[in-house]
Amino acid sequence: GQQVMQIPQYQHVQExxxxxxxxxxxxxxxxxxxYKQRPGGHPVFLIQLVxxxxxxxxxxxTFQFGEAKKNSSLHITATQTTDVGTYFCAGVGVTGGGNxxxxxxxxxLKVEL
Amino acid sequence: xxxxxQNPRYLITVTGKKLTVTCSQNMNHEYMSxxxxxxxxxxxxxxxxxxxxxxxxxxxxxxxxxxxxxKRNFPLILESPSPNQTSLYFCASSLFGGPSYExxxxxxxxxxxx
Numbered sequence: 001g002q003q004v005m006q007i008p009q010y011q012h013v014q015e016x017x018x019x020x021x022x023x024x025x026x027x028x029x030x031x032x033x034x035y036k037q038r039p040g041g042h043p044v045f046l047i048q049l050v051x052x053x054x055x056x057x058x059x060x061x062t063f064q065f066g067e068a069k070k071n072s073s074l075h076i077t078a079t080q081t082t083d084v085g086t087y088f089c090a091g092v093g094v095t096g097g098g099n100x101x102x103x104x105x106x107x108x109l110k111v112e113l
Numbered sequence: 114x115x116x117x118x119q120n121p122r123y124l125i126t127v128t129g130k131k132l133t134v135t136c137s138q139n140m141n142h143e144y145m146s147x148x149x150x151x152x153x154x155x156x157x158x159x160x161x162x163x164x165x166x167x168x169x170x171x172x173x174x175x176x177x178x179x180x181x182x183x184k185r186n187f188p189l190i191l192e193s194p195s196p197n198q199t200s201l202y203f204c205a206s207s208l209f210g211g212p213s214y215e216x217x218x219x220x221x222x223x224x225x226x227x
Contacts, residue, residue: 001172009153031213042203042218043156088155092213099163100171101216103148103156 002027002093006104014112019076021107023089030094032065032072033101038085069094079111115140117219119204125225126194134189134222136204142217144207145187146171147179149200150221156203162187194226 003026013019023032031050035043047056049065049072056063062075072089089104117138126132138145146161148171158171162181176198178190187206191198204219 004155006155033215035216042221043205043216044218045215048213048215090156090216099161099169100158101146101161101213102158102172105153105155 002091002100002102004089004091004102004104006087006089006107008107009105010108010110012110012112013079015081016078019079019083019109021074021087021089021109023072023074023091023104025070025091025093025102027070027093027095029069029091032069032089032091034063034072034074035088035090035103036085037088037106041085043088076109079109081111081113083109084111085109115217117204117206117217119202119219119222121222122220123223125227127227128195129193132191132194132224134191134202134204134224136187136189136219137185138187138204138206138217139185140206140208140217141184142206142208143184144209144214145181146205146216147177147187147189148203148205149173149198150203151200159189159202194224196226198224199226200224 033048034046037043054065060077086106086108088106120135147159148156157173160179162168202222205216207214
């Protein structure tokens with residue numbers, strides 16, 4: 001079945017440093033979503049990318065969808081303590097009916113002052 | 114307020130004692146699903162429902178049952194819980210009949226099976 005892996009699993013940064021998490025799917029995706037889960041909270045939708053090579057920005061966050069639609073990345077510029085949490089990508093495969101959303105394994109970000 | 118609610122939020126039970134975790138959404142969403150979250154494994158889909166009376170297995174359905182008799186409710190049933198079902202469970206819903214839309218998650222249910 002479809003698998004979505006994320007690296008790294010954990011990342012500790014100093015406040016002000018940049019952060020990137022990478023998402024890789026075993027199959028081609030029709031779209032990819034990104035979610036953020038604060039400690040003790042539930043996943044919250046950040047953004048969805050649909051087009052091959054698409055790049056979207058939300059303030060200090062930059063999201064990219066690969067040309068082959070099998071990988072994606074989230075880059076945070078100048079991290080802040082409010083960025084702490086676990087970031088998940090989630091994708092829908094182009095095969096198999098397109099009814100299942102597969103989440104990545106997540107990247108836990110810790111930001112130290 | 115638009116939301117997804119789950120009950121209970123915390124549950125400690127014993128092996129073999131049937132339990133139900135309720136999930137309800139007030140947004141008239143068609144698509145609903147259940148996930149379990151385990152360290153290092155991310156969120157894994159248990160079951161999903163495209164609409165009323167339409168349910169299908171996700172990636173880890175063994176040991177779970179669901180039903181979708183009403184649009185707003187999607188309960189998760191563990192007929193005979195086992196310790197390997199100890200996990201954090203999330204219910205989610207989305208507006209249209211498919212997963213390719215923003216998922217709204219409930220607050221989670223932390224289940225411990227001893």
